[in-house]
Amino acid sequence: MKKAIRFFVFIIFFNACSLNLQAQDNTLKNKSDKVEIINGKKFYLHTVLKKQTLYAIAKSYEVTIDTILALNPEAKQGIKTDQILNIPILGDKKETIFHKTDAKETLYAIAKQYNLEVYDLVKANPELSNGLKEGQIIIIPEKTTKNIQNNNIKPNGNKQTVTNEKPCSPITNKTSFNVALMIPLYLEDINKLDLREIKVVEKYKKNKSFTFIPFYEGVLLALDSLQQIGMSVNLYVYDVEKDTNKLATILEKPEIKTMDLIIGPFFHEPLKKTVTYAKPLNINVISPLSFDNSLLISNANVFQVMPSQHKQLESTANYIMQNYPSSEIIIVHNGIEKDLSSVVLLKKILDSLTLNKAEVKIYKEVNYSKEGIAGIEQYLSEEKENIIITFNSNEVFVMNYVRNLSALINKYNIILFGPPNWRSFEIVETDYLQKLKLHLTATCFIDYENPNVNNLLRKYREQYYSEPDKYVFQGFDEAFYFLSILKTYGKDFENCIASDTIVKYKGLTTHFKFSKSINNDGAENNFTTIYKYENFKLVEVSTKDQ
Template sequence: MISVQNRLLLLSGNKWLLFFCAALILGACSPKVRPVSTSEKKQTENPENKAVENPPVKPAGVAVISMILPMGLDHIKPQPTYSSAGLTKANMSVEYYQGFKLALDSLAAGGASFKLQLYDSKDDASSAHSLAYNPQIRTSNLIVGPVFPDGIKIFTATMGNRVPILSPLSPASPATIKNNNLITVIPPLEYHARAAAQYIYDKINPQKIFILRSGFSQENDYVVNFKKTTDSLSKKKVKLISVVINRGQLNGLVSQLSKTERNVFVIPATDPVFLGVTLRSLDTLNRHFPVVLFGHPNWEKFSFLKADILQRLKTHITSSDKINYKQEATVTFLRNYRKAYHVEPTEYAIKGFDEGLYFGKQLFEENGIGGLDKTDFKGIHNSFHFVKKPGLGWVNAHVNILMYSNFELKQVE
């Protein structure tokens, strides 16, 4: 059970009371726990903590979950005020918390028992470092957060491998964090590249793939993993042609294109100017040579991209978020969330619900958190298929493939 039944109000710029309420709300089973301060005294670090890789411990009756979110509670004092960025982070935190707690409430109704402890990370390096010494956090069965990559790097470096640590919203590569008990639930970019390569090989099986690059170094992670996966699947029989395109000039590729077979293009770029010019040139090319295009996952968020061009180019993108609002699970969640909080759920609330439901249940499974790679899950916003990476923890490898059709993105795999 979870004994806390307090309702969180809709957050706006002047409704700072919500933050105060959220900071004090600690879901607990009997007996009640005292409110947790975010300024606990630092404990002496055991220098051996970082070297020890303890397996996750299954809770004995009550699962203790510590949630570390950037609430920014210092800004509710009379003098300080929230910046626009700080308010956005605080909104995100409350929305995620509400979704997560709603999931735990549903599990508690079925007999599970949780103690949910909420802490303010302040999106601050020193706070993340200090919280890693908090004895109530260190004895949790699961830690959720910090949210942003820099905070989780500092926190995990101090915490070591004591407790499973869920990175709830960041797709940052676990290779930048290096913690054997880290759980990366949002698939990093390399898994998008792998999924695109797998889909192209399975569904199209081309002889050539053209990779059009803008020349920016941030494209390297996608390109390297795409090439590696394609070479592995095809045993290097698929020819990969990687070129840097200037001012949309594609004439140099014409002699290598087919007028009858689908010509597969991959564009890992996100630069607006480059994309605008290159996609128009590719659209012109498409009049004479059939094109199938695969783009960066961030394209889903870009309003400057022209839907008509993307549709003519048969554009596919990978995504870790695809919500079917007609499915029964989604309809039920929306109804319960509105009833509990009297607002519409955001993407962060939906992610919080999915993660709370999966990890809350997993804590009481026979294999516990240690069995994530043995237990798949179909959520509202994405599915979870975890792989265990030595020294890097568990990584969700499930990525959706979407295609533009009838001027909207539809899931094809």
């Protein structure tokens, strides 16, 4: 009898295992072999079988039910036999986030929702350069996310959270730090100067040996301020020019390995070599003045202070979209090759911010050298605001150009945008710039009505008996910002600076807000100051959410 019972139990167990194996086999068989590319993404086209459930389908494709519902909203009312469902092909990317766009949703809004830049979305979804359409499925690249709504689904069904490889928390056991400043001082050239022959101070300032000394002086002023709050810095200053052979000798010095932070070098090739050297030693490197962000790729220990051209144009485009959403946009250039690359980049950014490019053409383009002022006027609207973005840095051209535009302001509401160097033009009449409501961008904006700016001016004059230039302010801001973070979080602050742990910081002239495209990349400063002529002075009007 016991044998019979034991045999009966064995039969039940064997049948249960067989049923389980059969169920697993059916799960694999139910997986569709039909694949379709939708908006550049690969999807299985799954045909619902009789009595098949969402749970079984999700299990077959190793995704969540929420993912299926997000991509197939009609399935929320129940699935039917022979219904076609889009199932994402994830491959090895189990953490992929998909977003299905709603009506009137913009790329800018989506990017902000996930704490990304528009550029990040376009990079992960190249088809977005052709515009955003309702119901489009886009990939959200891996990065810090926030404010995730119901239509933003991860395959594992959980909301995404940010996790750093290393904890980001304040340090308490260190007050003294080693910092290297690799700056082009051209000391060999200084030694060759005969100061007896230089009778005017301004003449020697034009010598390249004195170009970056103001930056060094700004750093020293920052160290004075930090010393007052209890920070001790051992500053090692190295004369690093474009010669990488000279740099190699410096990198062989034993003290370099003890550095908690390296500021510089200022030029690309020596900076590249320093980044390569510092990476295995986990030393963070600051790129202080370069606009080239190529070294950020796969170098998490690099921080670029100057926003790249893409970031600057993106800030301008976002500002226009936020403040003049219904305006006419006209892009003006002279067909010069170096300007055309900027025009192409701006057009891509504007396209990515457009809800539906196929229906709404949001900008016009004018080659001024061929079409002249008439080419611009043909696109001006008497009812709307007219944004004119101009790519030309020739002072004589700009002088005549703004005069011709000013002749149209009685008939049209014109708002002019120009490159940063227009501010230094001396022969262009300010009255024209005022009437055209000229907007400019800057990575460094000195507001002489700021009392803190005036405090630094006073200290600099007392200490160096001269007037500070922009490099003094940049040296101060960059040193004060990064050394303050070093004091608070230690040398491993790279996990903090691009996260919510460190909020954006407004320096005297340079503002800081860093982000990374992906976790393994370095961080780039996103903040570009936008200001305009108002009451015959420059007033900052940068977007609040930069």
